[in-house]
Amino acid sequence: MISIEEVRRLARSKGAVILAHNYQRPEVQDAADYVGDSLGLSIRAMEAEAELIVFAGVDFMAEQAAILNPGKVVLHPDTQSRCPMAAMLTPEVVREYRERYPGAPFVAYVNTLAEVKALADYVVTSSSAVKLVSQLDADTVLFGPDKNLADYVAERTGKEVVPVPSYGHCPVHVVITPSCLERAREEHPQAKLLAHPECLREIRREADFVGSTSQMVRAAAEMGADEYIVATEVGLLHRIEKLGKRAYPASPYAVCVDMKRITLEKVAKCLREGTGVVRVEPKVARRVREVLERSFELMGVEVPWRRS
Numbered sequence: 001m002i003s004i005e006e007v008r009r010l011a012r013s014k015g016a017v018i019l020a021h022n023y024q025r026p027e028v029q030d031a032a033d034y035v036g037d038s039l040g041l042s043i044r045a046m047e048a049e050a051e052l053i054v055f056a057g058v059d060f061m062a063e064q065a066a067i068l069n070p071g072k073v074v075l076h077p078d079t080q081s082r083c084p085m086a087a088m089l090t091p092e093v094v095r096e097y098r099e100r101y102p103g104a105p106f107v108a109y110v111n112t113l114a115e116v117k118a119l120a121d122y123v124v125t126s127s128s129a130v131k132l133v134s135q136l137d138a139d140t141v142l143f144g145p146d147k148n149l150a151d152y153v154a155e156r157t158g159k160e161v162v163p164v165p166s167y168g169h170c171p172v173h174v175v176i177t178p179s180c181l182e183r184a185r186e187e188h189p190q191a192k193l194l195a196h197p198e199c200l201r202e203i204r205r206e207a208d209f210v211g212s213t214s215q216m217v218r219a220a221a222e223m224g225a226d227e228y229i230v231a232t233e234v235g236l237l238h239r240i241e242k243l244g245k246r247a248y249p250a251s252p253y254a255v256c257v258d259m260k261r262i263t264l265e266k267v268a269k270c271l272r273e274g275t276g277v278v279r280v281e282p283k284v285a286r287r288v289r290e291v292l293e294r295s296f297e298l299m300g301v302e303v304p305w306r307r308s
């Protein structure tokens with residue numbers, strides 16, 4: 001079995017940067033140059049000097065890194081690592097909802113494939129969704145693919161947020177049920193609860209903090225508690241434990257099998273052989289960058305690729 005150090009050495013010898021999502025296996029996170037959430041990692045990749053990027057995450061994340069880094073080569077260590085929630089939203093479904101709700105803007109969650117993002121008016125992350133939707137000059141907003149995040153945005157903005165499609169959900173977050181949480185609370189009565197907005201409403205309402213994975217890590221550092229129950233994919237426990245905190249899963253079944261497909265061996269293999277090159281049609285990539293630019297501008301955030 002290959003070690004973390006060997007993978008690090010291999011990456012250095014190839015002049016590559018390794019990016020790992022917060023839900024990756026602990027050893028893959030430890031081999032990475034940067035660990036974080038999907039958009040944050042793609043922006044990190046833009047700032048890195050390396051021309052070769054290994055993205056340890058699911059398909060839409062690797063695709064996004066390629067879109068934001070057109071002059072660099074992005075390798076995906078396992079091209080079968082695909083997000084089932086992103087697959088629930090196709091361009092046809094977007095077009096169907098646009099016809100049903102003429103004039104309503106379509107906001108795509110970053111967890112979508114490029115061909116869907118290219119059709120969106122705006123793209124948001126779980127940390128920017130509430131802010132962006134509240135700034136839209138529209139009372140009805142189409143939002144996909146996660147109906148739980150759509151519900152959270154509706155709660156927080158008071159707008160009609162139509163989930164596109166009506167059944168879109170992350171299969172990992174929905175296994176965190178009230179009864180699982182009750183058990184975790186009984187076992188760890190002193191722990192604070194951190195929840196991701198992809199969780200069911202019953203879970204979010206119990207939480208001491210609701211936010212994206214990076215915001216959850218920051219909250220764990222800042223809230224001052226020693227123990228946390230974590231209502232998201234179990235990979236985030238590793239990041240919180242690295243802060244010197246105790247972290248417990250809200251459900252031990254909240255495991256994303258697609259994220260876990262990527263192993264150290266697969267990272268090493270793609271580095272050695274240059275396999276898993278991510279390609280996005282240039283027209284689609286250009287359109288996605290335009291949608292992202294518009295989204296950053298609406299939120300008053302500097303467009304990362306325009307920084308001097």
Ligand code: SF4
Nearest residue numbers: 058083084170172256
């Ligand atoms: S945790 Fe959910 S949203 Fe994230 S990659 Fe896995 S299935 Fe997709």
